């Protein structure tokens with residue numbers, strides 16, 4: 422079956438997730454799907470969206486609906502952007518570019534992760550559009566400055582600083598599955614990889630991916646000799662408010678701070694003059710026990726006090742989730758696993774399908790709510 426036919430058989434993001442699961446070795450799927458420790462926060466993110474109920478408005482003419490809006494200071498076709506996700510090509514060769522192209526075609530921003538498996542330049546060439554570069558705070562400051570300069574030269578519109586990863590979260594599935602990058606081959610994971618021959622052959626044909634933008638940094642797992650957690654080893658846990666202020670002073674384009682959960686932090690960021698704040702707990706991959714992002718959102722919105730747009734991510738799997746986020750005070754959402762499941766299930770067609778599903782569901786849910794534009798989505802839609 423062609424990939425585009427396969428993609429058309431998915432009617433929801435969960436269908437794409439199950440297709441990705443069927444294609445990938447367990448260790449690889451669980452790296453993308455899983456979270457930290459007991460995955461309390463991962464589950465809570467999803468549950469918090471599901472707890473919210475809406476009160477639709479009756480008898481409004483919804484024959485035409487407009488999803489375009491202002492999103493982090495510029496026009497966007499939808500109130501959403503792609504979240505940064507590292508290591509994607511371990512799921513399928515070409516996944517970063519597939520998602521970046523799907524985002525550009527739809528007219529929404531795309532964020533490239535520091536730990537992406539595609540270079541800053543290749544994304545800019547393949548998918549010119551609104552591009553943001555997500556920077557982790559590397560301990561190697563010269564390398565960090567060089568990455569940011571490359572994003573500037575390639576016309577990236579925004580720099581996103583992720584602040585919820587001073588150290589790596591404890592991702593126990595990776596330990597249990599013997600997953601480290603580069604791979605250390607053990608009888609357990611070789612059997613696992615061999616159980617998915619299409620994935621294995623594709624890995625052999627294209628070569629095992631590397632974190633292209635940071636490949637010269639000290640390897641977490643030199644030569645694949647040890648089984649170690651590969652998360653966050655090169656990052657600087659001393660990064661603080663003063664250091665962020667310096668980044669603000671040196672970057673005149675959009676500065677977006679991701680991983681904010683508290684109102685007082687949002688208040689301080691608004692005073693610092695950042696361009697957007699993302700309420701995020703890293704999709705439940707960092708502090709297990711962190712509040713669900715939708716539960717933290719109102720506090721952050723209050724702290725930002727309309728001086729800076731607030732976005733939210735973590736658990737967006739339905740178009741109606743976008744309405745719930747905006748009704749709760751966000752300007753829009755970031756899409757994390759939803760598009761990566763699409764790309765891993767069915768490549769370019771799958772990434773496009775994931776965004777089409779979310780767009781279609783958003784439009785339909787807006788009509789069912791009796792709203793015609795993003796501006797009409799307000800707190801009055803929330804059932805208290």
Ligand SMILES: Cc1cc2nc3c(=O)[nH]c(=O)nc-3n(C[C@H](O)[C@H](O)[C@H](O)COP(=O)(O)O)c2cc1C
Pocket residue numbers: 452453454466504505506507508534535536537555583679701702703704705706734735736737755756757758759
């Ligand atoms: C596989 C994977 C890799 C990720 N890599 C990064 C990253 O490199 N930088 C970052 O800021 N966030 C990263 N995140 C977090 C996402 O940007 C986002 O916050 C999260 O996926 C949102 O939750 P959701 O996937 O449930 O929608 C990653 C998430 C996943 C699932």
